[in-house]
Amino acid sequence: MKLNSLSIENFRNFSNISVDLTNQNVIFGMNDMGKTNFMYALRFLLDKDIRSVVKNTTNTRYGRIIEIPD
Numbered sequence: 421m422k423l424n425s426l427s428i429e430n431f432r433n434f435s436n437i438s439v440d441l442t443n444q445n446v447i448f449g450m451n452d453m454g455k456t457n458f459m460y461a462l463r464f465l466l467d468k469d470i471r472s473v474v475k476n477t478t479n480t481r482y483g484r485i486i487e488i489p490d
Contacts, residue, residue: 426465432457 427438433454447455464470 426462428458428461431461431464434458434461 423441425438425440427436428434429436434457439458447458449455
């Protein structure tokens with residue numbers, strides 16, 4: 421499987437982002453900008469076991485519902 425892009429909406433600190441992906445990607449930035457949350461979003465996309473645990477739960481730090489489409 422190859423991902424060409426990733427769109428994240430209403431997940432942790434991301435309200436709405438879209439990222440084009442290539443064969444090699446580097447994620448960098450200052451602290452508390454969402455690097456780890458981006459990786460969590462990828463993991464939730466690829467790991468169905470994690471999705472079943474986290475789906476439709478509230479994230480207390482950001483106060484939003486985590487929405488993962490079926």
